[in-house]
Amino acid sequence: MPDESAIIHIEGVEKRYALGGEADVLALRGVHLKVHPGTYLAIMGPSGSGKSTMLNILGCLDRPSSGSYWLGGENVATMPDDQLSEARGLKIGFIFQSYNLIAQLTVIENIQVPLLYQGRDVRLFHQRCVDLAKLVGLGERLGHRPNQLSGGQQQRVAIARSLVNDPLMILADEPTGNLDSRTGTEVLDLIDRLNAGGKTIVLVTHDERVAARAHRVVHMKDGLIDREVVNRPPPMPS
Ligand SMILES: Nc1ncnc2c1ncn2[C@@H]1O[C@H](COP(=O)(O)OP(=O)(O)O)[C@@H](O)[C@H]1O
Ligand SMILES: [Mg+2]
Numbered sequence: 001m002p003d004e005s006a007i008i009h010i011e012g013v014e015k016r017y018a019l020g021g022e023a024d025v026l027a028l029r030g031v032h033l034k035v036h037p038g039t040y041l042a043i044m045g046p047s048g049s050g051k052s053t054m055l056n057i058l059g060c061l062d063r064p065s066s067g068s069y070w071l072g073g074e075n076v077a078t079m080p081d082d083q084l085s086e087a088r089g090l091k092i093g094f095i096f097q098s099y100n101l102i103a104q105l106t107v108i109e110n111i112q113v114p115l116l117y118q119g120r121d122v123r124l125f126h127q128r129c130v131d132l133a134k135l136v137g138l139g140e141r142l143g144h145r146p147n148q149l150s151g152g153q154q155q156r157v158a159i160a161r162s163l164v165n166d167p168l169m170i171l172a173d174e175p176t177g178n179l180d181s182r183t184g185t186e187v188l189d190l191i192d193r194l195n196a197g198g199k200t201i202v203l204v205t206h207d208e209r210v211a212a213r214a215h216r217v218v219h220m221k222d223g224l225i226d227r228e229v230v231n232r233p234p235p236m237p238s
Contacts, residue, residue, distance in 0.1 A: 002070035005237035007168055007200050008035040008058060013067035013077075015053050015223075027053040029223035030067065035216075037168075040192075040201045041209040045220030051204045052173060054220065055084035058202060060088040072168055089118050093162030095172035099154040101146040101161075106153045107133060108142040111160045120166060125164070132160040136190060152183030157191055169200035176210060188213060 003009045008188045015028040027050045034040055043051050056062040061078055063084075069077040076087055095116075101110045112122045114188065122129075133139050136156035138149075139210065146154050155175060162170050175191070176184035192213055195201050211217045215234035218225045 001074050002068075002075070003034055003035060004073050006034040006044055006070070007037045007039075007072055008033060008193075008202070009068075009070040010034075010057075010064075011068045013057060013064040013069060015050070015057060015062070016065040027223055028057070028064070031223070031225055033218065033225065035042060035200065035202065036234060036237045037200055038195070038198050039216060040195045040214045040234070041203070042214035042217045043202065043204045043220060044206070044211055044217055045226070049220040050223040053223075055171055055173050055202070055204050059092050059094060060084050089114060090165055090213070091168045093165070093167040093170045094160050095155070095158050097174040097177040099146070099151075099158045101157055103146050106143050106145055107138055107149070107157050110146070110157050111164055113161060114164050129160075129164060132163055133157075135163075136174055137159045141198045150183065151179050152186055155179065155183075155187050157188065159187070159194075163194070163199075169202060170194065172203040174204055174206065176205070176207065184210075 010031060012035050013028055013031045014026065017027055019025060023200055031054065045051050045052060057064055057215065068075065071087065071091060074087065076084060079087065101230040102113065108129055111132055115122050115125050128194055129227050130142065134143055136159050138153060141149065176187055179187060188210060191201060206213055212231060215230065217231065218230045219227050
């Protein structure tokens, strides 16, 4: 049964990668996790422990081989593909290590991309996109292209883009992995501000200083959550 107070509720999630002929890889081996709205959760663990697999499943980019996943109370483990991609587009914002901006598009156009995926009329959302560019400190750079921006600025465009459909949560895989420590700190400060505004954040990191900002840190090992550290109490479920 789904825990209705949780934004993420996974039970017994396994992920098996079939390797044609070879033995399969069991990348997740029965993971349980509940995350309440407004929580900032960090996922840590050694390379190969299943962090990216977990984030891909949480982000509906991939499905569990078995087990349950309720996202905002809705069972997404068994949802048909078209519904799953719609849920993903509306409920989840993504931030990647390598920003994943479109080189030919300007700052404002990159921020608009998830609107297009949802089939929305971007003209109706122009002011929202401008406001998001301002929120991330790029209000004066709307017509710039990615190669005219620093890495930190590009990641801030990606953050604005992740917010454009007003998702329930933001998922980030090593968002500061390509940034120097000063610009990395600026990006993390911005993520802190989003969380302070109530946005749920799930972030994968190798960096203890990044994880220290989260409410909760789950440590993965061999496809399971091995232990959890609570840095500070997450918001109470309402
Ligand atoms: N597409 C895939 N096909 C086969 N095996 C994979 C695939 N993706 C990941 N794996 C394997 O699953 C395990 C977990 O990988 P991953 O989730 O990427 O770990 P992490 O992000 O913690 O480094 C590893 O053994 C990895 O080799
Ligand atoms: Mg990974």
